[in-house]
Amino acid sequence: MIALVTVLLTAIITLFVNLVNTKWSRPVATIGLAIALGVCFYDFSNPYEDASEMLYFSHASTIFSGLTILIGLILIGLSEYSITYAGKNRGDVYALMLFSICGALILFAYSNLLMLFLGVEILSIPLYVLAGSDKDNLASNESSLKYFLQGAFATGILLFGIALIYGASGSFVIGGSKANNIINYQLYTGGGLTMFNMGVFMMMFGLAFKIAAAPFHFWSADVYEGAPDLITAFMATVVKTAGIVAISIFLLSIGFLNKQWEMTFAIMAGLSLIVGNFSALKQMSFKRTLAYSSISHAGYLMLGITINDPIIIPTLLFYLLAYSISTLVLMIGMNWVAGHTGKHDFTAFNGLAKKHPVLAGLMAVAMLSMAGLPPLSGFFGKYFIFAEVFNHSALSKDGGFWWLVLVAAINSVISIYYYFRIIIAMFFSPAISEEEVPAMPTVNLFVLGLMCLGLLVAPLFATQLYGLMFY
Amino acid sequence: MTEVTAEHYIILATTLFVIGVAGVLIRRNAIVVLMCVELMLNAVNLLMVAFSSHHKDSAGQIFVFFIMVVAAAEVAVGLAILVMVYRNTRSTDVSLLDQLKN
Numbered sequence: 001m002i003a004l005v006t007v008l009l010t011a012i013i014t015l016f017v018n019l020v021n022t023k024w025s026r027p028v029a030t031i032g033l034a035i036a037l038g039v040c041f042y043d044f045s046n047p048y049e050d051a052s053e054m055l056y057f058s059h060a061s062t063i064f065s066g067l068t069i070l071i072g073l074i075l076i077g078l079s080e081y082s083i084t085y086a087g088k089n090r091g092d093v094y095a096l097m098l099f100s101i102c103g104a105l106i107l108f109a110y111s112n113l114l115m116l117f118l119g120v121e122i123l124s125i126p127l128y129v130l131a132g133s134d135k136d137n138l139a140s141n142e143s144s145l146k147y148f149l150q151g152a153f154a155t156g157i158l159l160f161g162i163a164l165i166y167g168a169s170g171s172f173v174i175g176g177s178k179a180n181n182i183i184n185y186q187l188y189t190g191g192g193l194t195m196f197n198m199g200v201f202m203m204m205f206g207l208a209f210k211i212a213a214a215p216f217h218f219w220s221a222d223v224y225e226g227a228p229d230l231i232t233a234f235m236a237t238v239v240k241t242a243g244i245v246a247i248s249i250f251l252l253s254i255g256f257l258n259k260q261w262e263m264t265f266a267i268m269a270g271l272s273l274i275v276g277n278f279s280a281l282k283q284m285s286f287k288r289t290l291a292y293s294s295i296s297h298a299g300y301l302m303l304g305i306t307i308n309d310p311i312i313i314p315t316l317l318f319y320l321l322a323y324s325i326s327t328l329v330l331m332i333g334m335n336w337v338a339g340h341t342g343k344h345d346f347t348a349f350n351g352l353a354k355k356h357p358v359l360a361g362l363m364a365v366a367m368l369s370m371a372g373l374p375p376l377s378g379f380f381g382k383y384f385i386f387a388e389v390f391n392h393s394a395l396s397k398d399g400g401f402w403w404l405v406l407v408a409a410i411n412s413v414i415s416i417y418y419y420f421r422i423i424i425a426m427f428f429s430p431a432i433s434e435e436e437v438p439a440m441p442t443v444n445l446f447v448l449g450l451m452c453l454g455l456l457v458a459p460l461f462a463t464q465l466y467g468l469m470f471y
Numbered sequence: 472m473t474e475v476t477a478e479h480y481i482i483l484a485t486t487l488f489v490i491g492v493a494g495v496l497i498r499r500n501a502i503v504v505l506m507c508v509e510l511m512l513n514a515v516n517l518l519m520v521a522f523s524s525h526h527k528d529s530a531g532q533i534f535v536f537f538i539m540v541v542a543a544a545e546v547a548v549g550l551a552i553l554v555m556v557y558r559n560t561r562s563t564d565v566s567l568l569d570q571l572k573n
């Protein structure tokens with residue numbers, strides 16, 4: 001809870017500091033986020049439950065908050081060269097990112113559908129602006145308008161779902177033990193169940209849109225490609241994390257009713273995997289490939305959600321950790337190369353390994369983690385999810401979703417093809433030396449190195465991480 | 472004379488909502504699309520208030536205030552984005568914006 005307040009205050013202070021001197025806005029935002037990350041440890045030992053049943057910061061939501069704040073810290077801390085387009089308005093970009101993080105923190109801890117709605121909006125509205133923050137770039141404009149129109153549409157549908165759930169149950173409160181929550185409050189009176197199910201369906205439409213899961217993924221490739229690199233990285237990590245956690249909190253809270261939704265989620269997971277991977281195969285632009293690969297990663301996460309059990313939450317956390325860190329390494333590397341060549345194509349990376357072996361090596365490690373090759377976190381993230389779903393289907397009477405695990409495994413093999421294209425371009429293609437890419441600053445390389453090291457060692461601490469969640 | 476029940480409101484709100492959805496999907500002018508989104512949100516407001524009265528519970532009406540505030544913020548941001556796009560393209564037609572299709 002205090003972390004949320006810290007991030008909010010940092011955002012406001014950053015806005016004002018920007019008025020005084022633009023140069024200070026990045027250090028202020030970075031320091032504020034670092035403090036918020038420290039405050040998360042305090043929050044962890046003091047879970048907060050709001051008396052008016054709006055927010056509940058459990059251990060799990062504090063850990064997710066920590067992950068999101070860490071992502072924001074890395075992105076803003078290393079952004080010295082990535083948002084030069086904003087000129088004197090850089091501070092506004094940072095402040096909007098911080099506001100957006102506030103929305104994500106609310107989504108990790110909501111226990112009332114009102115807070116779900118507010119969290120989604122606080123997360124999204126700054127992002128509509130951020131996607132268009134490169135004002136003179138037509139691609140950025142287009143991405144912003146598309147994201148806004150489709151995002152507002154999805155919000156409308158999410159709200160209609162909430163209204164129907166309210167109509168069926170007479171309450172907005174979710175969560176197991178409370179007397180007035182949406183499950184055990186006046187439900188099943190006069191067609192209530194139909195209305196409730198319709199509401200859940202429309203809510204899932206709105207939330208699946210936010211995480212870009214198929215068949216609600218149409219906006220994502222265009223928006224991810226057009227938005228500035230830093231913002232694309234933010235959308236691919238923070239928004240996905242927040243959306244997945246929001247969906248799982250909601251589904252876990254409606255408990256037994258979720259049984260009817262398992263098949264819907266299984267189909268959505270399968271579709272996301274197949275659509276994401278097969279569209280990524282034929283892209284020429286690296287950024288667009290990452291956008292489609294993020295759809296397929298939403299598929300793996302949805303696969304985890306199909307089993308209706310709190311046991312999946314730590315597994316999702318580990319997957320999101322591995323996915324976010326490797327996405328950040330790739331996006332920051334891509335931003336450095338594309339910022340100096342002006343292209344996001346695979347050809348822009350040709351021969352990078354000869355000139356900048358360290359950067360190319362780190363990007364390769366992140367790529368292998370995304371592809372899910374064994375010693376790295378990406379592999380263990382997938383393995384844990386597959387294992388949970390497989391165990392669950394072995395125990396259930398109707399066979400569960402073992403076939404979906406099979407689909408996911410085949411898809412993760414297919415994905416290796418397009419992940420290796422960039423490695424081939426970096427290591428085995430001759431350089432097209434028109435624009436010279438300068439060496440990345442040592443500090444940035446060092447942070448990227450630490451992140452890759454994290455990808456290597458994180459599996460060793462997976463058990464401790466799981467222990468913390470249920471502490 | 473028939474009594475107006477919650478069902479009538481559900482039908483009215485759903486009709487308004489469907490008109491909004493159809494407008495978003497069919498119309499190509501970004502401003503009209505924005506208006507249709509507003510229509511969707513206001514249909515939800517109507518539904519919330521109807522259910523709130525039906526359940527004799529004030530939470531629904533409080534929710535409506537939040538929807539109004541958020542809708543206002545959303546429109547402010549949306550119109551700013553539209554102005555930005557209009558400056559660069561001299562048009563508010565959504566279908567003109569297809570630069571990003573490969």
